[in-house]
Amino acid sequence: MAKLPRQMQLSERHVAFLQPDDPSDDMPPPPEGMVAATPEDHDAMIDALMAEHGEPAEMWVFAYGSLIWKPACDFVEMRTGLVRGWHRAFCLGWNNRFRGSDKYPGLMLALDRGGACKGVLYRLPPDAVRENLHQLLQRETGWLPSPFPPRWVNARSGDRTIRALTFCIDRQSGRYVSGLGIDRIAEVLATAVGSRGSMAEYLFATVRHLEDMGIHDPHLWELQARVAAQIEATYGAPA
Numbered sequence: 001m002a003k004l005p006r007q008m009q010l011s012e013r014h015v016a017f018l019q020p021d022d023p024s025d026d027m028p029p030p031p032e033g034m035v036a037a038t039p040e041d042h043d044a045m046i047d048a049l050m051a052e053h054g055e056p057a058e059m060w061v062f063a064y065g066s067l068i069w070k071p072a073c074d075f076v077e078m079r080t081g082l083v084r085g086w087h088r089a090f091c092l093g094w095n096n097r098f099r100g101s102d103k104y105p106g107l108m109l110a111l112d113r114g115g116a117c118k119g120v121l122y123r124l125p126p127d128a129v130r131e132n133l134h135q136l137l138q139r140e141t142g143w144l145p146s147p148f149p150p151r152w153v154n155a156r157s158g159d160r161t162i163r164a165l166t167f168c169i170d171r172q173s174g175r176y177v178s179g180l181g182i183d184r185i186a187e188v189l190a191t192a193v194g195s196r197g198s199m200a201e202y203l204f205a206t207v208r209h210l211e212d213m214g215i216h217d218p219h220l221w222e223l224q225a226r227v228a229a230q231i232e233a234t235y236g237a238p239a
Contacts, residue, residue: 006211006221009228010204017235018191018198025196028097030143033174037144042137046130049150053163059129061136062155062166064088064119065109066202069209072139073132075122080213081155081162087115088217090185091169092148093177099194099202106192106199107177107185109206110148110169118215121155121164133165140167147175182219186226190234200227 030036062083063071092108100106111117124132141149148167155162169176180188192199207224210217 006216008204008207008211008224010200010207010224010231011228012204014228014231015198015201015204017231018193018200020193020195020197023195023197027142028195031097034143034145037137037142039134041144042134042141045137045141045150046133049152049165053152055129056163058126058162059124059133060155060162060164061122061124062119062153062164063122064111064117064166065206067122067140068120068213069205071122073122073135074125074128075132076125077123079121079157080118080215081121081157081164082116082118083111083153083155083164083166084116086111086113086153086166086168087117088112088119088220089169090180090189090223091177092175094175095192095194097194098196099199100192101194104191104193105188106194106202107180107188108202111153111166112169112178113171118210118217119155120213120215121157121162136165145173146170147173182222182226186223186230189223190227190230200231203227 062081065088088109089112090107090109091112092110094100094105095108096102096105148169150165151168152163153166155164189199189203203224207220
């Protein structure tokens with residue numbers, strides 16, 4: 001008998017309570033101490049990455065958060081993979097533009113050192129690698145210096161070890177947040193809203209798509225239940 005999917009407590013009804021006052025996909029001005037990246041900046045970044053190991057025969061990107069449900073580039077193949085030595089964590093703060101405000105700043109996912117992470121591997125079109133890398137970097141590193149710069153990791157997928165590009169937190173960047181308990185993280189995710197939506201929506205989409213792909217993250221699963229409970233307590237959202 002087929003196993004029934006887990007039922008998330010966090011739902012679209014909960015997310016609907018947290019909507020931006022002025023939704024926009026436009027790139028806001030960079031925060032103090034950062035500058036908007038240029039195409040030339042991204043060219044240099046790509047050149048440096050390729051110089052590390054030589055241009056690979058296949059270009060793969062490892063997605064662990066929003067890139068799973070909103071890819072920033074085209075791809076010709078998708079598969080799940082496991083990266084050891086890194087784990088997904090809400091450690092990139094504090095966001096007061098995209099999914100947060102000055103009053104309720106958001107906390108984004110990044111890969112942090114230690115543990116392991118199951119995610120999604122995307123293979124870029126072989127005839128448009130650089131073009132798609134530009135799209136990816138424009139989305140993920142629109143401001144410099146980046147608090148989670150791109151780097152190479154090894155991902156295990158089936159019987160293959162795939163060299164892939166991903167984004168890992170720079171603990172020295174000033175944007176690294178650690179030591180928060182799960183209740184505090186849930187509180188942030190249940191309240192933060194910015195121009196591109198809420199942290200609750202970000203969590204909901206990430207957990208739902210991971211589950212759809214057969215990837216169960218116990219920490220995110222516990223967070224979605226706690227965020228749902230907090231939204232219900234605040235807005236009277238149905239369970």
